[in-house]
Amino acid sequence: MKSAISNLDLKNYAQLAGRMCTGITGLAICDAAGALLDATDDRIKGLVEQLFAQWRESDSTTGQLRGAQSVGEDSLYCFALSAQPEIHVGMLVVGVSKQTSDDASKSGTDIFDALMPLSVCVSNDLKLNLELDAMAGELSERYEELNLVYHTDDQVSYFREGQEALVNLVQNCADYLDVGLALLRLRGKRVNITSNAQSCPIDLDLITRALDDGIYDQIQKMREPLIVNDPNVSKIKLARRLPYKILAFPVPGIGNNIDGTLLMVNDLSSPDFTNSDKNILSVMSKKTAKIIQGSYDGLTGLLNRCSFEHMLESSLAELRNTISEHCILHINVDQLHLVNDTLGHEAGDAVIANTASAIITELRDSDVVARIGGDEIGVLVHECNIEQGTRIAKKLLEVVKADSIAWGDQKLEWTVSIGVATMNGSKDNAEQVLKHAVVACDVAKERGRNLVQAYGKQDTGLKEREHHMHMVGEVHAALRDGQFTLYGQLIEPLQAGGEWHVEALLRMTDKNGEIMPPSNFLPASERYQLMPEIDRWVVEQTLKTLSMCHTDDTSDEPELICGINLSGQSLCKDGFLAFVIDAIETSGVAPDRLCFEITETAAVSNLTQAQEFIAALRSQGCRFALDDFGAGLSSFGYLKSFDVQYLKIDGALVRGIAEDPVAQAMVASVNQIGKVMGLKIIAEFVESTAIRSILKKMGVDYAQGYAIAKPQPLTEILSAIQAKTAIGAT
Amino acid sequence: MNAKRILIVDDQPLVLRVLRLALERADYVVETQPNGVAALESILDAPPDALITDIEMPEMDGRALCEQIDLQLPRRNFPIFVATSLTSLEHRHWSNSVRDLAFLEKPLSARKLLTTLARYFQDQTVIRAKTTAS
Numbered sequence: 059m060k061s062a063i064s065n066l067d068l069k070n071y072a073q074l075a076g077r078m079c080t081g082i083t084g085l086a087i088c089d090a091a092g093a094l095l096d097a098t099d100d101r102i103k104g105l106v107e108q109l110f111a112q113w114r115e116s117d118s119t120t121g122q123l124r125g126a127q128s129v130g131e132d133s134l135y136c137f138a139l140s141a142q143p144e145i146h147v148g149m150l151v152v153g154v155s156k157q158t159s160d161d162a163s164k165s166g167t168d169i170f171d172a173l174m175p176l177s178v179c180v181s182n183d184l185k186l187n188l189e190l191d192a193m194a195g196e197l198s199e200r201y202e203e204l205n206l207v208y209h210t211d212d213q214v215s216y217f218r219e220g221q222e223a224l225v226n227l228v229q230n231c232a233d234y235l236d237v238g239l240a241l242l243r244l245r246g247k248r249v250n251i252t253s254n255a256q257s258c259p260i261d262l263d264l265i266t267r268a269l270d271d272g273i274y275d276q277i278q279k280m281r282e283p284l285i286v287n288d289p290n291v292s293k294i295k296l297a298r299r300l301p302y303k304i305l306a307f308p309v310p311g312i313g314n315n316i317d318g319t320l321l322m323v324n325d326l327s328s329p330d331f332t333n334s335d336k337n338i339l340s341v342m343s344k345k346t347a348k349i350i351q352g353s354y355d356g357l358t359g360l361l362n363r364c365s366f367e368h369m370l371e372s373s374l375a376e377l378r379n380t381i382s383e384h385c386i387l388h389i390n391v392d393q394l395h396l397v398n399d400t401l402g403h404e405a406g407d408a409v410i411a412n413t414a415s416a417i418i419t420e421l422r423d424s425d426v427v428a429r430i431g432g433d434e435i436g437v438l439v440h441e442c443n444i445e446q447g448t449r450i451a452k453k454l455l456e457v458v459k460a461d462s463i464a465w466g467d468q469k470l471e472w473t474v475s476i477g478v479a480t481m482n483g484s485k486d487n488a489e490q491v492l493k494h495a496v497v498a499c500d501v502a503k504e505r506g507r508n509l510v511q512a513y514g515k516q517d518t519g520l521k522e523r524e525h526h527m528h529m530v531g532e533v534h535a536a537l538r539d540g541q542f543t544l545y546g547q548l549i550e551p552l553q554a555g556g557e558w559h560v561e562a563l564l565r566m567t568d569k570n571g572e573i574m575p576p577s578n579f580l581p582a583s584e585r586y587q588l589m590p591e592i593d594r595w596v597v598e599q600t601l602k603t604l605s606m607c608h609t610d611d612t613s614d615e616p617e618l619i620c621g622i623n624l625s626g627q628s629l630c631k632d633g634f635l636a637f638v639i640d641a642i643e644t645s646g647v648a649p650d651r652l653c654f655e656i657t658e659t660a661a662v663s664n665l666t667q668a669q670e671f672i673a674a675l676r677s678q679g680c681r682f683a684l685d686d687f688g689a690g691l692s693s694f695g696y697l698k699s700f701d702v703q704y705l706k707i708d709g710a711l712v713r714g715i716a717e718d719p720v721a722q723a724m725v726a727s728v729n730q731i732g733k734v735m736g737l738k739i740i741a742e743f744v745e746s747t748a749i750r751s752i753l754k755k756m757g758v759d760y761a762q763g764y765a766i767a768k769p770q771p772l773t774e775i776l777s778a779i780q781a782k783t784a785i786g787a788t
Numbered sequence: 789m790n791a792k793r794i795l796i797v798d799d800q801p802l803v804l805r806v807l808r809l810a811l812e813r814a815d816y817v818v819e820t821q822p823n824g825v826a827a828l829e830s831i832l833d834a835p836p837d838a839l840i841t842d843i844e845m846p847e848m849d850g851r852a853l854c855e856q857i858d859l860q861l862p863r864r865n866f867p868i869f870v871a872t873s874l875t876s877l878e879h880r881h882w883s884n885s886v887r888d889l890a891f892l893e894k895p896l897s898a899r900k901l902l903t904t905l906a907r908y909f910q911d912q913t914v915i916r917a918k919t920t921a922s
Contacts, residue, residue, distance in 0.1 A: 194802065194805045194806045195806075195809055197806065198806045201897065205897045205899070205900070233899070
């Protein structure tokens, strides 16, 4: 109002007044309280206060002080200014020189009437100004609403960001709606955020108690906003007891659930909550829901993995320089894939959701529970050592085991395996700690499931498992970054007419550039089903190398036969056979230069697949060798089952034949039986010339080992042979 | 009451009206000017406690106004807030040489402006208190 009046340009009106009436000495304007706002003349300025007092006592219905007030040399005329009928917002004072008015021999009333249109004009301007102010105010409000919506971030990707976003959102609501207190309470999510205290005092305890005593449940049940502007007439009993105005919104959760309540509280003297407030809060409660969804898992309502890792990190940071310990539980639902495969994923999801709620009911509010994988739940228990953690885990094991759900006409029951690890202020990072718990959980599964396994650094089983997990990462990286390389070891024909062979061997370069033997990474690769990928790489690279070092076709020299190892996993892998056939064709390498080596154990345990695989590639012209014969549960009986041309005697038997007559007899008998079956025999681990000569005398066809040649890069071997052939050809 | 005097310079009456309303509601004394020339005159006459100016204006634009203020009032002790709708950083280069100048994004949020001013004056009080104490 004040600004609307002070925005009036008095100079223009003074000019206008001059046209309406002669002898105008000046104009002044004051507000409804009599405070001078503007004056074009100093003399009049000084008289306004006095005039205002008289004016107040004048006719209250018209508000006009008819006739002139004679003050010194001036006659002063007062007009009430109103923006709405009968509401006076100020007073306009027009000074007219007595002399002028006397000359014109006009009465005061004449002059008053002559100036009347001016006061109407000023009032109208004032009205327009007020309207414009109202519009500007409205516009500003709407812009602030937009601003609130725009600047309340709901795009969050992890827990801490989400928590910050929620704190901001609650504070923004409090600031924007100008309420005494804003509160966000999501009981199931353990979220309880209040805005900073405003000037108006609100009893937070009273509000929280009323919420927990029923308002919260009421809102959850109603699924509708609750507006209480007058507690005395509220339908909700609890609200009637609160001396506050309340605006509360349910925060939607996943599906049809309500996650909690966003609540605004004001004291009774504040303005009522309006529809506009309601609309804004509706948007804010949806934003809250979106933020929640960014850091929580949709199915279980637990925190998601990313959030959990952040919680671990921050808990770890808090532990620095303390002697406290926290416990991590890695909970894995046993054989969930069976439920998924037989009853469908919906059943699997139900199992996960039930596991989550069973676990939650057993834990304290301060414990952090998260779904960290498809069938994995992570728990962070604060201030807890490994013994206490193990006890809690055992309790959870029992709770889950006792839980069941009816699925159709079936009763679904399941168990979990739990790995327990601790973290303290040492240098561990969250990833490592979580890995410890995962390793322990894997061991629990391996030891029979429905078990709790605590992580201990001394446990060799755990150590090995940990090494494997580390290696899995390394193998993946090696495949991706090309850190695998092919070596080869030459195999010498011991008998006349035999051709040279080379066995392709896999090596991995570690981070320091050191060459790593396969014994370091193959066991882990086998355990985690990485062999098909590795074998693919080996087949592809070997063929590529062979095709690059292809000798002249016209040469009489028979080409080197190359041995390629294949794992049992690859034999059973769908599409692997087709891949090999295709790779051979693409490479242009003659199939009969390839000799696939399959270990006896792999072939026996995947009997049918192995037979089919061998048959298919044999028909293409490839050769096959049965590797490591004599190492496993050898049975000569199986030999007949496989259509192979070579038999490789396991190095463990060969190594001792120079000293051990039994070993020599075993090798001799394998050799003999192999021969009867029409197989060529290859002896591995030929580490001395003595062994070589015994083997030669025995009639063994080929020898492989350090005494013959050490492994070296395959390309080097092939280039050397190519060079030799080339020289031979010239 | 020691009300702070804020000078708002903008050629758009609506902007002036909106900001004036919001600032007056928060008990600031508001003066408005439609361009740099009028603003400079007013500042030289009686410096405000804070200046909020637009950039693109007739007669003298916001940039020229700031540069003139810096030239004519080298010991200025009020802050300048420049409201800008331009998004490129380039146009902000010139402002590096002008001390005690901050940018505000347009359209200005009255709420944000109030927070900014409140914070500024609060900091000033703290600084002054500290100076007096020492």
